Amino acid sequence: MNVVDALRGDRAARPLANTTSAAGLRAQLEDGIYAILGKQNPTAPLVVRASSLRDVPPATDLSSSALGRLRGVLLTQLLRLHCVGERIDHAFDEAVEAWRGDGGTNDLLGRLEQMDNDERARLATDVDAHCVTMTRALGPLSSHWMPRSAVRASQRLAAGNVVLRDVVDLMIGTNAAGRSSVVLLDVTTSPLGESAERAMRYHALVETLRTSVAPWRTSAFSTATGDLWALDVDHELLARSADEVLGVIHDLWNAQ
């Protein structure tokens, strides 16, 4: 059984869609933000992302951090190709080409251009290995599961003073069925840890706020270890994530 089969589980066991939690979560966040900001307005909106909830990488290891980010970005591109059934023969080259075509230029792409041949070859080998793990674990994605990749979300709170931004790597299932059937999958090239769990909860929270329907499951898959973590989404999980988001907002506000 592959990762997606495991996540989709038994169709008959799926609960009814949770359409009641979103309003309460929004109120919890709005009240919490008011308790932090009061009547003051930040100079620029406080932006929360899934990465805001992850562990801070060691500041001394800057080059490997950039390499890690490059690897992550390239793997995300490969996931997009896999999602539409594209056969991947030369993972690194195809990922770079897709990235260039998708996003234009940015600092990280500039870092890739500056790499010498050895660095580039190391990264290419690394990306190839992660891609093999990912494609074997995910297996073919049936188009009837409505897979979509890099699904963006943006939620404004506190009159636009706080913005929750998110990109879900892979989403399957639909909200239109009446039953809870949406599964969120975060694919990471790092080993899974406590911060991956926070990111999983964050994805579920933002998806709930975006659609007003809670997803069924939120999950994370590590291409470094092949581990898959999955959590069934309930109100407690979402409320916990809302608390974690408020903690991030508190830190961001104090840093201003």
Add this chain to the structure above:
Amino acid sequence: MTTLTHRRNTSRQLNELIITSPLEPVTLTDDHRLSLASRFRAVAGTEHRRLDAWAVEQAGRPSTPFHWSPATARRVLGNASLRRVTHEPTRSITNAVREELDDQLLRAASGRTRAGSLASWLARAPHPVLAVVSAEAVNWTTQVLEVARGLDDPFEVPASDAYYDVATARTTLRGRRELVVARDNTRIIVRVRSGAPGKSAGPGLRADLIIDALAHHDGLASSRIIGLWPEAGVALSVDGTMADLRAGARDLVRTAVVQRRARLAVAA
């Protein structure tokens, strides 16, 4: 007085917006068309003008030159795929997008496309970029289809956007629309947008509303236009009242004026 309603983007709220839309649609007469044409003619220009809701939202500021990318191609391919899926519901979204992409490539191969068109860009794009284009189009089609399947009233996916050439004013207006919902004698337009709505989202919807009415053979305005921003989970709507139509027309003319001033400044 103009209207603007803010709701969450859920099936229930969307159906409520459709049910509560005004029952008496407004009709634009020949006098309205002549009046608009004379205003556009007064804003003289050397080039052919193309105006849409985006130009209104940007207040006529010059935008960066257009180029095709997976993000700019997703709506065209996504809506065409949506038409395929709605005509044949057993067809999967991924297959519909693939077929649409194949059609575009075939058109380019047959030499029937102009330079700079989507088909010619796709024909030159490498395979991985085509796959990202497919992925973006699948995302677009899925989100619009989810909206459409939640509708209680019958809907159709229009064959194209609404276009209106303003007589002797060298001006083409383009109104975008994803779904047209039929209800009694009226129709409601649904637009799907990327990102989050800005402060000018209302004027943008009014521009689409008036262009759609002008493009209608009898000048019949839709009773409501609903803008959906699925990424932000927001639905905004504007009623098809005469005040909203007038405001939409005014914004289009103002945009033309701002664009002309910007061109004159560059020329000076």
